[in-house]
Amino acid sequence: MAHFVDARTRVLQEESTKAVLSNCSDPKADLAAERARATFDVGELLHYLNGGREKVERKAHFAELISRTEWGNKSERYFQTREEQYVHGLKVAFGIWDFMKEKRLGISDGRVLRSLVNAPGGLELHIGMFIPSLISHANPEQQAKWLPKAQSLEIIGTYAQTELGHGTFVRGLETTATYDSDRQEFIVHSPTLTSTKWWPGGLGKTATHIILMARLFTKGKDYGPHAFIMQIRSLEDHKPLTGITIGDIGPKFGFNGVDNGFLRLEYVRIPREAMLMRFAKITPEGDYVPPPPANAKASYATMMYVRSTIVQDAGKFLSMAVTIATRYTSVRRQTTSSKGQRETQVLDYQSVAGSLLPLLATAYALHFTGKVMMQMYTDFERSRDRGDFSNLPELHAFSSGLKAMCTTITSEGIEKSRLLCGGHGYSRLSGLPDMYTSYVQNSTWEGDNNVMFLQTGRYLIKSLLGAMTGKTLSGYAKYLENAQFEMKERCNVSTEVQWLDPAAQLAAFRNRAARLCVDAAEQLKQESGGNPVFEGEPWDNSNVIVIKLAVAHSQYVIYKNFMDSLQGIRSRGELQPNTVRALADLQGLFGLTVLEREVGDMLESGYLSARQVKLLRAQQRALVKAVRPNAVPLVDAFGFLDYELSSALGRSDGDVYRGLLEMAQASPLNRTEEGPGWKAVLEAQMKKPGSRSRL
Numbered sequence: 001m002a003h004f005v006d007a008r009t010r011v012l013q014e015e016s017t018k019a020v021l022s023n024c025s026d027p028k029a030d031l032a033a034e035r036a037r038a039t040f041d042v043g044e045l046l047h048y049l050n051g052g053r054e055k056v057e058r059k060a061h062f063a064e065l066i067s068r069t070e071w072g073n074k075s076e077r078y079f080q081t082r083e084e085q086y087v088h089g090l091k092v093a094f095g096i097w098d099f100m101k102e103k104r105l106g107i108s109d110g111r112v113l114r115s116l117v118n119a120p121g122g123l124e125l126h127i128g129m130f131i132p133s134l135i136s137h138a139n140p141e142q143q144a145k146w147l148p149k150a151q152s153l154e155i156i157g158t159y160a161q162t163e164l165g166h167g168t169f170v171r172g173l174e175t176t177a178t179y180d181s182d183r184q185e186f187i188v189h190s191p192t193l194t195s196t197k198w199w200p201g202g203l204g205k206t207a208t209h210i211i212l213m214a215r216l217f218t219k220g221k222d223y224g225p226h227a228f229i230m231q232i233r234s235l236e237d238h239k240p241l242t243g244i245t246i247g248d249i250g251p252k253f254g255f256n257g258v259d260n261g262f263l264r265l266e267y268v269r270i271p272r273e274a275m276l277m278r279f280a281k282i283t284p285e286g287d288y289v290p291p292p293p294a295n296a297k298a299s300y301a302t303m304m305y306v307r308s309t310i311v312q313d314a315g316k317f318l319s320m321a322v323t324i325a326t327r328y329t330s331v332r333r334q335t336t337s338s339k340g341q342r343e344t345q346v347l348d349y350q351s352v353a354g355s356l357l358p359l360l361a362t363a364y365a366l367h368f369t370g371k372v373m374m375q376m377y378t379d380f381e382r383s384r385d386r387g388d389f390s391n392l393p394e395l396h397a398f399s400s401g402l403k404a405m406c407t408t409i410t411s412e413g414i415e416k417s418r419l420l421c422g423g424h425g426y427s428r429l430s431g432l433p434d435m436y437t438s439y440v441q442n443s444t445w446e447g448d449n450n451v452m453f454l455q456t457g458r459y460l461i462k463s464l465l466g467a468m469t470g471k472t473l474s475g476y477a478k479y480l481e482n483a484q485f486e487m488k489e490r491c492n493v494s495t496e497v498q499w500l501d502p503a504a505q506l507a508a509f510r511n512r513a514a515r516l517c518v519d520a521a522e523q524l525k526q527e528s529g530g531n532p533v534f535e536g537e538p539w540d541n542s543n544v545i546v547i548k549l550a551v552a553h554s555q556y557v558i559y560k561n562f563m564d565s566l567q568g569i570r571s572r573g574e575l576q577p578n579t580v581r582a583l584a585d586l587q588g589l590f591g592l593t594v595l596e597r598e599v600g601d602m603l604e605s606g607y608l609s610a611r612q613v614k615l616l617r618a619q620q621r622a623l624v625k626a627v628r629p630n631a632v633p634l635v636d637a638f639g640f641l642d643y644e645l646s647s648a649l650g651r652s653d654g655d656v657y658r659g660l661l662e663m664a665q666a667s668p669l670n671r672t673e674e675g676p677g678w679k680a681v682l683e684a685q686m687k688k689p690g691s692r693s694r695l
């Protein structure tokens with residue numbers, strides 16, 4: 001109801017309103033002013049990062065169309081219960097599917113749509129692992145049978161590997177698949193409590209089929225985990241099939257639209273052809289045919305594919321968080337030293353800029369590494385299809401370390417971005433809390449990050465030991481051929497400005513990684529009492545330094561990718577000099593920020609002197625200042641749409657306070673003026689005779 005305000009009240013208020021208005025903030029103007037500071041052509045960089053103008057426009061067109069659909073509407077996003085989230089997630093997945101069919105779109109457009117709506121649901125694993133597993137593990141006949149059904153959503157699948165008792169140690173899985181040659185069937189069974197499958201996404205209430213990872217037994221012999229395809233629910237009434245118990249595992253830290261599930265199998269029979277037989281095989285008589293030795297780890301290929309996509313996506317999520325925080329801290333004003341003056345934009349505080357702008361630089365670094373990672377995986381697939389598995393070990397080492405490094409960086413980066421937004425960052429309407437709780441699982445799934453770092457460290461130490469016996473190394477570990485030389489090397493930077501030289505930064509990254517590799521190998525030798533042993537106690541007692549080595553190597557790789565990518569852009573003349581300069585500032589800022597954080601190792605080894613650290617620090621601070629005017633233009637260049645960010649604070653027009661107020665209206669608590677607590681509790685309590693006087 002309209003509220004009548006009399007003239008006297010208005011007059012009295014007028015003066016105070018004027019006083020407040022004279023120095024209150026104007027977020028839209030602030031953001032416009034930030035954009036005017038750009039030293040480069042934002043459109044050019046936007047198109048470059050997003051694969052061209054046509055793709056940018058296509059994405060905006062898709063957003064426009066889907067935001068008008070029921071499933072694409074995000075207004076209730078932050079207010080749904082778990083059940084609503086789950087059902088909505090399914091509607092989104094089918095909505096995207098139908099949209100793709102109707103418009104005859106391919107998988108890359110599908111990825112764009114998924115990223116625009118960003119509502120993970122019961123079909124994540126169907127798309128992310130079930131179909132990829134069929135592609136990489138099934139033989140041609142199996143693919144012909146299953147892929148069309150999966151691709152038309154006649155069946156919905158998931159990837160059931162992890163059990164209550166084992167996630168990391170895949171060889172320790174306890175679910176069994178025992179071959180019965182008389183009936184040419186496998187009996188799949190959960191023999192122990194700990195063999196219960198636990199975690200698979202979509203398993204709880206959605207999936208009709210699974211890729212089951214189970215230990216293959218034939219003729220009394222255990223051949224370890226293999227992949228099988230099997231149906232778990234009826235296609236008629238969606239009830240579990242006989243001998244199968246399935247359910248949802250309950251609420252999680254985030255990602256609650258997904259029904260991660262549990263599964264128990266009781267002597268369930270599946271046909272021989274259920275075993276995915278692209279590599280290992282079983283004959284009708286029950287003879288096991290192993291995969292050729294070169295691709296013994298072929299059954300792990302799906303995990304490698306997913307790790308590569310995780311690396312690719314890390315930059316995107318960090319860029320989203322940084323976009324929100326940069327726009328908001330540019331319009332948020334807080335504290336003034338003298339009365340009557342405008343308050344300071346919080347991004348102008350050294351502490352805020354010093355945290356946020358290196359994150360912005362890191363988001364760019366991850367963008368380039370994501371591209372390199374996917375290229376490397378695509379190259380592997382090409383050679384694998386020719387039967388050549390020679391680059392598998394490097395791909396495994398590269399993708400494991402980067403998966404761990406990039407997801408650690410992004411998880412921490414989202415949380416740092418949230419903190420930099422102060423109180424409003426804590427509101428889910430900022431988009432940052434949900435981004436964090438749903439992203440942070442990337443540090444765990446698809447291989448716990450420490451475990452992944454250990455895989456990379458193992459490869460590096462083995463490479464070093466090989467190089468010491470004259471073996472030629474290739475790829476990113478090549479520098480280890482010169483490890484002995486690196487041990488004597490000293491940094492030659494003598495002025496602040498010399499730290500801007502990418503070669504000086506790269507040398508520091510490389511030297512640190514090489515020395516840590518030598519240290520790790522030595523510690524492992526000591527723990528092993530001679531020749532290094534890569535398992536058991538000697539290995540376990542060397543974990544800390546091995547992880548440190550893998551972190552240092554991954555940082556070197558990310559920096560090198562940034563440097564090489566920029567070099568490529570320069571030499572091919574792909575961007576104008578001003579744009580390249582802005583990117584070079586980011587490359588320098590990323591490099592020096594990481595080096596500054598890790599100087600302890602380099603002081604300890606003697607590679608750096610205290611004076612060189614001081615120069616490094618001063619140059620890093622100078623780069624923060626150099627990047628500051630381009631902060632908003634650089635996040636604009638990522639090209640996130642308001643629809644995509646769903647954030648009151650990340651709005652591209654800067655109107656953040658209006659955004660908060662508008663989005664809050666959808667809160668179910670606001671459906672009535674008195675709220676749901678009045679009738680349920682408050683009224684009876686507060687109207688109780690003498691209720692106040694009792695206190």
Ligand SMILES: CCCCCCCCCCCCCCCC(=O)SCCNC(=O)CCNC(=O)[C@H](O)C(C)(C)COP(=O)(O)OP(=O)(O)OC[C@H]1O[C@@H](n2cnc3c(N)ncnc32)[C@H](O)[C@@H]1OP(=O)(O)O
Binds near residue numbers: 125462
């Ligand atoms: C429209 C479009 C939308 C798209 C939409 C996308 C949606 C995107 C949704 C994504 C969704 C993801 C969802 C995740 C869902 C889970 O989390 S699925 C479960 C994943 N589980 C894991 O990752 C388990 C982690 N554990 C492991 O990978 C392995 O067991 C470990 C830790 C690597 C150890 O394996 P191991 O057999 O014990 O091996 P180990 O003795 O350490 O090493 C033996 C040798 O094998 C090598 N090796 C080990 N692993 C490998 C490997 N993978 N390759 C090659 N060599 C290997 C080692 O390097 C070693 O070599 P050498 O040194 O001997 O030469």
Ligand SMILES: Cc1cc2nc3c(=O)[nH]c(=O)nc-3n(C[C@H](O)[C@H](O)[C@H](O)COP(=O)(O)OP(=O)(O)OC[C@H]3O[C@@H](n4cnc5c(N)ncnc54)[C@H](O)[C@@H]3O)c2cc1C
Binds near residue numbers: 158162198255454
């Ligand atoms: C949201 C979510 C979704 C998932 N979806 C799926 C899915 O769809 N399908 C599926 O099969 N699985 C899925 N998983 C399971 C996931 O892959 C595992 O949780 C993950 O691989 C880690 O294994 P774990 O839980 O057994 O951890 P653990 O191995 O028990 O790790 C516990 C701790 O021990 C350490 N550790 C373990 N082993 C070693 C070692 N050898 N050396 C040194 N340290 C070690 C780890 O670093 C960690 O700190 C999902 C998990 C999550 C959280």
